[in-house]
Amino acid sequence: MKENPLIKSKERVREHGEVFTPQWVVDKMLNQPGIKEATENLQATFLEPAAGEGAFLVEILNRRLNLAQQISHSINEYEENALIGLSTLYGIELLEDNVEMLVMNMMSEFERHYYQVIQDYSASYNKKVFQSAKVIISANMVQGDALTRQTADNTPIIFSEWKLLPKKHGKRRVQRLEFMFDAIIEQGDANQTVSQMPEDEQLDLFAIFSDEQPKEEETQLRYKEVSLLDVGQQIVEEVE
Numbered sequence: 716m717k718e719n720p721l722i723k724s725k726e727r728v729r730e731h732g733e734v735f736t737p738q739w740v741v742d743k744m745l746n747q748p749g750i751k752e753a754t755e756n757l758q759a760t761f762l763e764p765a766a767g768e769g770a771f772l773v774e775i776l777n778r779r780l781n782l783a784q785q786i787s788h789s790i791n792e793y794e795e796n797a798l799i800g801l802s803t804l805y806g807i808e809l810l811e812d813n814v815e816m817l818v819m820n821m822m823s824e825f826e827r828h829y830y831q832v833i834q835d836y837s838a839s840y841n842k843k844v845f846q847s848a849k850v851i852i853s854a855n856m857v858q859g860d861a862l863t864r865q866t867a868d869n870t871p872i873i874f875s876e877w878k879l880l881p882k883k884h885g886k887r888r889v890q891r892l893e894f895m896f897d898a899i900i901e902q903g904d905a906n907q908t909v910s911q912m913p914e915d916e917q918l919d920l921f922a923i924f925s926d927e928q929p930k931e932e933e934t935q936l937r938y939k940e941v942s943l944l945d946v947g948q949q950i951v952e953e954v955e
């Protein structure tokens with residue numbers, strides 16, 4: 716199979732150190748003891764701070780989705796396991812065109828596996844699964860600078876944790892919590908979600924829902940606990 720070129724231009728190599736890793740090196744690195752086991756654990760977290768177009772993350776996703784298929788006994792179980800395996804993969808990439816490719820490559824890998832598994836089970840395509848995968852990938856693959864820990868708009872990079880909760884009526888539930896990348900690295904505040912921070916340190920996390928800046932007396936919002944397949948709806952609730 717023909718591989719993609721490893722560099723796009725000499726300027727990009729010089730300015731951003733952009734050299735993509737060939738598949739055989741990716742495989743070799745991911746097969747290292749300790750790493751290999753984590754690629755095969757749906758809940759082990761990976762963060763690629765210079766993700767490029769996803770050479771590593773897409774391969775990890777591929778391995779996770781194969782695993783999800785092996786350990787699942789029904790299409791419903793596969794859908795949940797596949798989303799869990801996806802939700803623990805994170806990437807940061809500086810350049811816009813690379814992030815677009817990264818997101819697209821993660822989506823197509825997820826979709827390619829899903830279509831295959833649907834056929835094996837003679838099941839039908841559930842739009843909610845792909846919708847949830849789309850939201851998880853968009854939240855976990857961030858355009859930003861891993862060194863300054865800021866996005867392209869000079870705001871702090873925020874990551875979502877997809878915290879797994881006990882099953883309810885046979886369905887796996889999840890709560891989306893948001894953390895500043897900076898706090899995760901510095902450890903100190905890694906357990907503090909953005910909505911628990913002092914008001915002057917909080918971000919307008921929900922700017923996507925409104926054009927207006929929140930006023931001081933405005934209620935804080937957080938994502939609601941939902942079943943994994945409803946993550947795509949991004950339902951929020953007021954924090955008491």
Ligand SMILES: C[S@@+](CC[C@H](N)C(=O)[O-])C[C@H]1O[C@@H](n2cnc3c(N)ncnc32)[C@H](O)[C@@H]1O
Pocket residue numbers: 731732733734735736763764765766767768769770771807808809810813859860861862863
């Ligand atoms: C050597 S390439 C590796 C890409 C990918 N990991 C791979 O193996 O194919 C480095 C990547 O890091 C990106 N990059 C450079 N500086 C960065 C920074 N400060 N924060 C995030 N990404 C950065 C570049 O745009 C480039 O895509």
